[in-house]
Amino acid sequence: MAYKVVIGIEIHCELKTKTKMFSSAPLSFAQTPNSCVNEVDLAHPGTLPCVNKNAIKYAIMACSAFNLEIDTLVKFDRKNYFYTDLPKGYQITQQFHPIGRNGFIDINVDGNSKRINIERLHMEEDTAKQFHFNDETLIDYNRAGTPLVEIVSDPDMTSGVEAVAYISKIQEILLYLGVSDVKMEQGSMRCDINISLMKQDAEKLGTKVEIKNLNSLSNVLKAVEFEISRQSDMLDNAELIVQETRRFDETTKSTVSMRKKEGNVDYKYFPEPNIFPIRLPLDWVNEIVNNLPELPDARRVRYHDVYALEEYDANVLVSNKLLADFYELVMQDCDDGKICANWIISELIAQLSKTNQSIATMKCDSKNFANLINMITKKEISGKQAKQIFAQVVDGENCIELVKSSGMKQISDEGAILQIVIDVLNDNPQSIEDFKNGKDRAIGFLVGQVMKRSKGQANPSMANQLVSAQIKNY
Amino acid sequence: MGENVMLNEEIVLKRISDAYNFAKNVQEELNAMVTFVDYNDQLENMNMHKSGKMFGVPIVLKDNVNTKGIKTTASSKMLENYVPIYDATIVTKLKDAGAIIIGKSSMDELAMGGTNLTAATGSVKNPYDTNRMSGGSSGGSASLVGKGVVSMAIGSDTGDSIRKPAAFCGCVGLKPTYGRISRYGIIPYSSSLDHVGCFTSNVKDAAIALEVLAGRDDLDMTSSYEPVDNYSEFLSGDIKGKKIAILKNVTDNISNVDVLKCFNESIEKLKQQGAIVEEVILNEKLMLAILPTYYLIANCEATANHANLNGICYGNQVESQTSEQIMIKSRTNGFGPLIRKRFVIGSYGLFVENQEKLFKQAQKVRRLIVEEYDKVLKDFDFVCAPASASIAPLLDDKHLDQLSDEYLVAENHMIISNFTGYPSISVPMGFVDKMPVGINFTAHKFDEGNLLNLAYTHELCNDFKAMKAGN
Numbered sequence: 001m002a003y004k005v006v007i008g009i010e011i012h013c014e015l016k017t018k019t020k021m022f023s024s025a026p027l028s029f030a031q032t033p034n035s036c037v038n039e040v041d042l043a044h045p046g047t048l049p050c051v052n053k054n055a056i057k058y059a060i061m062a063c064s065a066f067n068l069e070i071d072t073l074v075k076f077d078r079k080n081y082f083y084t085d086l087p088k089g090y091q092i093t094q095q096f097h098p099i100g101r102n103g104f105i106d107i108n109v110d111g112n113s114k115r116i117n118i119e120r121l122h123m124e125e126d127t128a129k130q131f132h133f134n135d136e137t138l139i140d141y142n143r144a145g146t147p148l149v150e151i152v153s154d155p156d157m158t159s160g161v162e163a164v165a166y167i168s169k170i171q172e173i174l175l176y177l178g179v180s181d182v183k184m185e186q187g188s189m190r191c192d193i194n195i196s197l198m199k200q201d202a203e204k205l206g207t208k209v210e211i212k213n214l215n216s217l218s219n220v221l222k223a224v225e226f227e228i229s230r231q232s233d234m235l236d237n238a239e240l241i242v243q244e245t246r247r248f249d250e251t252t253k254s255t256v257s258m259r260k261k262e263g264n265v266d267y268k269y270f271p272e273p274n275i276f277p278i279r280l281p282l283d284w285v286n287e288i289v290n291n292l293p294e295l296p297d298a299r300r301v302r303y304h305d306v307y308a309l310e311e312y313d314a315n316v317l318v319s320n321k322l323l324a325d326f327y328e329l330v331m332q333d334c335d336d337g338k339i340c341a342n343w344i345i346s347e348l349i350a351q352l353s354k355t356n357q358s359i360a361t362m363k364c365d366s367k368n369f370a371n372l373i374n375m376i377t378k379k380e381i382s383g384k385q386a387k388q389i390f391a392q393v394v395d396g397e398n399c400i401e402l403v404k405s406s407g408m409k410q411i412s413d414e415g416a417i418l419q420i421v422i423d424v425l426n427d428n429p430q431s432i433e434d435f436k437n438g439k440d441r442a443i444g445f446l447v448g449q450v451m452k453r454s455k456g457q458a459n460p461s462m463a464n465q466l467v468s469a470q471i472k473n474y
Numbered sequence: 475m476g477e478n479v480m481l482n483e484e485i486v487l488k489r490i491s492d493a494y495n496f497a498k499n500v501q502e503e504l505n506a507m508v509t510f511v512d513y514n515d516q517l518e519n520m521n522m523h524k525s526g527k528m529f530g531v532p533i534v535l536k537d538n539v540n541t542k543g544i545k546t547t548a549s550s551k552m553l554e555n556y557v558p559i560y561d562a563t564i565v566t567k568l569k570d571a572g573a574i575i576i577g578k579s580s581m582d583e584l585a586m587g588g589t590n591l592t593a594a595t596g597s598v599k600n601p602y603d604t605n606r607m608s609g610g611s612s613g614g615s616a617s618l619v620g621k622g623v624v625s626m627a628i629g630s631d632t633g634d635s636i637r638k639p640a641a642f643c644g645c646v647g648l649k650p651t652y653g654r655i656s657r658y659g660i661i662p663y664s665s666s667l668d669h670v671g672c673f674t675s676n677v678k679d680a681a682i683a684l685e686v687l688a689g690r691d692d693l694d695m696t697s698s699y700e701p702v703d704n705y706s707e708f709l710s711g712d713i714k715g716k717k718i719a720i721l722k723n724v725t726d727n728i729s730n731v732d733v734l735k736c737f738n739e740s741i742e743k744l745k746q747q748g749a750i751v752e753e754v755i756l757n758e759k760l761m762l763a764i765l766p767t768y769y770l771i772a773n774c775e776a777t778a779n780h781a782n783l784n785g786i787c788y789g790n791q792v793e794s795q796t797s798e799q800i801m802i803k804s805r806t807n808g809f810g811p812l813i814r815k816r817f818v819i820g821s822y823g824l825f826v827e828n829q830e831k832l833f834k835q836a837q838k839v840r841r842l843i844v845e846e847y848d849k850v851l852k853d854f855d856f857v858c859a860p861a862s863a864s865i866a867p868l869l870d871d872k873h874l875d876q877l878s879d880e881y882l883v884a885e886n887h888m889i890i891s892n893f894t895g896y897p898s899i900s901v902p903m904g905f906v907d908k909m910p911v912g913i914n915f916t917a918h919k920f921d922e923g924n925l926l927n928l929a930y931t932h933e934l935c936n937d938f939k940a941m942k943a944g945n
Contacts, residue, residue, distance in 0.1 A: 090781055
């Protein structure tokens with residue numbers, strides 16, 4: 001039987017501030033374990049938290065981009081539980097007064113727009129990272145105290161595809177805001193998916209299962225689809241679904257039970273006494289909200305309006321911010337947005353993946369790339385010629401030098417080409433004869449001769465045009 | 475203190491070594507020190523602080539004040555081997571002012587108690603009678619200043635933990651406004667009630683100490699930006715026209731006539747100095763609620779504050795198979811029975827099913843008490859009452875009825891200043907049965923200057939040294 005699928009998503013995102021949420025220790029990724037910590041992160045007795053102003057700024061930016069109502073009275077609470085990755089024995093979070101409430105984003109699935117409501121966004125601190133071995137556990141406190149925002153959606157999604165669209169939209173927006181690296185594979189963005197099934201006509205929600213350990217969008221899709229089929233099968237067989245937390249197992253491409261939820265854990269939340277409520281100055285908040293970086297949707301529209309890009313091209317560029325940023329740099333020295341986009345989308349991406357590079361690591365700067373595009377659009381070189389030197393250009397070689405040294409500069413001087421055309425026509429009376437007898441192929445042959453005689457440098461379309469015009473004079 | 479111009483190095487060194495030796499000599503008698511600090515390192519750069527307000531003054535810190543590289547135990551077995559990697563903000567301030575730390579003093583375990591009987595190193599004795607308590611939780615500091623070993627010692631005050639032992643040990647105990655002194659680096663008890671303060675042998679020294687200790691600290695978000703006054707300049711001895719309210723609820727509940735006699739004599743003298751004194755009555759129901767309200771808030775906050783002491787990062791670790799078992803066993807083994815009881819109470823008060831009727835209710839009552847107090851204080855400059863209904867209890871006092879009105883009101887009224895955060899000071903007002911008794915004054919927030927002047931004026935007309943000699 002086909003069931004109604006209900007999906008809600010909680011996303012934890014590390015903010016890329018310089019220092020931690022409540023201490024002045026630096027943030028770290030892949031640093032020597034336990035090197036980016038101070039007495040506050042380690043919860044030395046007597047230490048006190050100090051709120052990171054930039055973390056609040058980033059949270060406000062996110063709230064604004066997700067259309068959330070911002071609570072300008074910032075309050076923190078303690079979430080109490082004993083665990084080895086939690087040095088204080090409590091986590092400072094915003095249980096009772098999240099900084100953002102009641103927002104939404106619009107996702108796009110199969111060309112249709114759908115609104116996903118966001119219940120809340122709150123700030124908190126990350127825990128330490130644990131490494132479990134057979135007989136010991138190692139703890140790296142570098143991550144402890146890293147600022148996080150937790151974004152909780154309403155249960156508005158109904159399929160794996162929607163879940164993926166939602167997560168990637170959130171990811172894209174946070175990336176464009178510049179507030180997080182949003183790397184699922186590195187854990188700077190972590191998604192917990194709540195999923196339940198119910199009969200089409202049922203009024204009561206089914207029992208929900210939480211899926212953790214999803215380190216890529218493709219795993220999100222696989223996990224949700226697996227879970228839908230697992231729960232469907234169980235319901236078909238009249239089995240009872242238990243409320244539990246499952247993790248996605250990459251090797252088996254399935255979800256595996258981690259722990260059953262027997263009643264809710266009592267975290268004994270209470271207001272954090274060491275941080276008085278902070279009244280944010282309204283003009284500070286407004287300044288942040290009014291100066292948000294351009295969001296991806298706005299950029300899509302601009303690419304259409306300014307560069308005349310089709311929706312597809314705009315999408316491909318915008319969904320890869322580095323690529324889009326490079327495109328814009330190139331366009332500072334280019335006129336034809338469409339051709340530039342084509343070369344970036346089809347040729348550049350392929351070349352980078354072939355050589356295992358990325359936009360960030362490639363040596364070609366935007367000016368050099370722009371020169372290449374300009375030579376193409378001005379018909380100074382042909383597309384075919386451009387492709388011949390493309391790999392070297394991407395590797396950082398100067399494209400103007402390359403064209404010069406390989407002597408491939410295209411002849412677009414009409415007079416020069418005309419002379420070659422007349423020479424070729426004079427030397428090939430048989431072809432003229434063939435043409436007059438209705439054999440159109442003769443034109444192709446003649447153009448080929450022109451190209452040959454120009455050592456491939458004649459502008460092909462110009463050659464074609466001139467041959468067709470001149471042949472009538474014979 | 476504060477007379478650095480006259481001092482040469484030799485005198486200073488002698489003063490420090492005298493204090494250190496004195497402390498060593500009375501250790502067996504008072505048991506007030508947990509750790510004696512080798513002060514030689516501090517002497518090396520001493521001349522850098524020659525202009526400091528406390529240049530060359532030997533001092534003692536309560537053992538919940540973190541000292542980098544020096545064991546800080548909070549008198550708990552759990553932390554008996556804990557050596558901090560950082561200094562509390564006040565330690566830096568004191569050192570910068572030229573003070574020399576000669577020791578870390580005993581306290582009730584994790585500052586939870588009013589007797590100093592619960593210290594891991596055993597009970598602290600009263601300098602006036604070693605069969606009696608010092609009071610707590612800052613008992614070691616009180617006892618050492620009361621004995622005259624040092625002229626200033628740091629304490630912390632969550633529910634009269636400076637002011638009560640000060641009264642019992644015959645010294646000045648100052649708890650300034652919440653946020654006046656940074657709490658960064660003080661092992662906490664209850665964050666919203668904890669205050670840092672000091673014991674001194676006279677009010678002038680308290681004023682100087684406060685000048686050194688007070689001020690905004692960016693590491694403590696609850697510390698205040700309010701400018702720090704030059705408190706010494708307030709000590710004029712002039713209180714003419716100042717209005718003092720006597721808490722009648724407290725005096726009415728005191729049965730010890732000698733204590734009341736001392737108190738009334740003090741009040742008479744203040745009147746002679748031109749103070750206007752009136753009795754006021756607070757809502758008795760609220761007064762009876764002070765202690766339970768305090769216990770709930772303090773224990774709820776404490777249970778979270780000490781969740782870091784789990785044997786993983788801190789505290790003596792008891793080995794076991796799982797990390798959960800390590801935490802359970804380490805905590806069971808490391809904390810005394812009273813502490814464990816308080817953690818259970820605190821945890822119970824925070825359970826989701828209890829929080830409304832216990833923790834949140836306690837916070838509401840706290841607010842009601844503060845509002846009631848504010849109503850009185852708005853017409854007065856100060857509030858005043860005896861610091862305790864009696865002299866320091868005997869060490870084996872088992873007769874204390876903790877549910878009597880006398881205990882609930884007269885022994886706990888000073889907790890109100892922990893609820894309000896207002897500055898409050900206890901100073902000696904005389905002797906009863908050869909034991910010192912104290913009077914407590916409280917002022918408006920950040921009015922430490924006038925509060926100290928009132929205490930100073932009281933000191934001027936009560937010659938404590940003469941009383942002590944005649945005792």
